[in-house]
Amino acid sequence: MNINIDSYCYIRENVFEKIQRTKTVDKIVMAILMAFLTGILAQIVLPLPWIPVPITGQTLGALASGLFLGKRYGALSQIMYILGGVVGIAWYGEMTSGLDILLGSTFGYFIGLVLAAALIGHFAEKYSESRKFKKMFVLMSIANFGCVYIPGLIGLTVWMYSTQGAFPDIITLFMMGLAPFIIGDIFKIGIAAGISKVGLPK
Template sequence: MSNTSAVAGRSNVKVLDLVYISIGAALIAICSWISIPTAVPFTLQTFAVFFVLLLLGGERGTIATLIYILLGAVGVPVFAGFSGGIGVLLGSTGGYIIGFLFMGLIYIVLTRVFGKSLAVKIIALVLGLAVCYAFGTVWFMYVYTRNTGDIGIMGVLSWCVFPFILPDLFKMALAFVVAKRVEPAIK
């Protein structure tokens, strides 16, 4: 294989990575628009983050998530309810969106250290989701207290975490099933 062919081959892989990352970011945006409005909206956003990490891998999936967040930060209406802007991220629910990055980072670390078995992927996503909840809850408490008044941890958990645990675990299971079905098409 000549040097030109090797460079062209690497260039094609990079272009394909960019395409997958872009599609991943778009999928997260589309899934965030599918929502049931509550204090923290029920969306398919977490399904999309799980799916993108499982299908694209930790690095590409986390980059897709970061691009999604950056698009929203600059005002593109990619967040729940077709909203966007830095105000959404700085608002009471912004910590849960930023928490998606921690989910990706945990997925990267655990799959690199312990391999990519089903058990490792499940543990990585569950642990990542727990960290996302924790970061988002602390963020929510800080912003809510600053803007509205004191709120207890149980109040925040009852609004922002407890109602989402079972649906998020269902979305995670669904992401595993769908990723397994789609995976052969992108290899």
């Protein structure tokens, strides 16, 4: 049993170190793959008729990108995801694409994906202690509810003003842009923190 655990820990550390030391071209390829993963997860959609922003799985892709690729290339993967959708790859939520989708009600949330991947990537590549489940759960909660929702709610406010001619009140904004996502986001954060515990060396 100890041999198996030792082998697992060795392989886990060796793979992580190889990813960190690999060539720039290989990291760009991995960033593209993580962009595709984010696009796939974005197709897990739970649309709610009373909110303009659907519940999707794409934040899990952003968090995972930071975990495995670090700050720079984790953020790059999300930039690639955003730009890929702009040029016509139908991997935004519900297999949509285009500049009109990017600049719609979800614009701020798209920006938040880049910020969240960068924050998680910074800690994952620099501080091995942060890769433990509890610490990563806290960090991912900050990344998710801070990095994603602050620009997300700002963008939603601007979108509502541009389409309805008035700014929403705080309660309306909260109920449309944050409250419906909390339970699902906690679940996704738990999955991503579990990936960190199992897949990254400590």
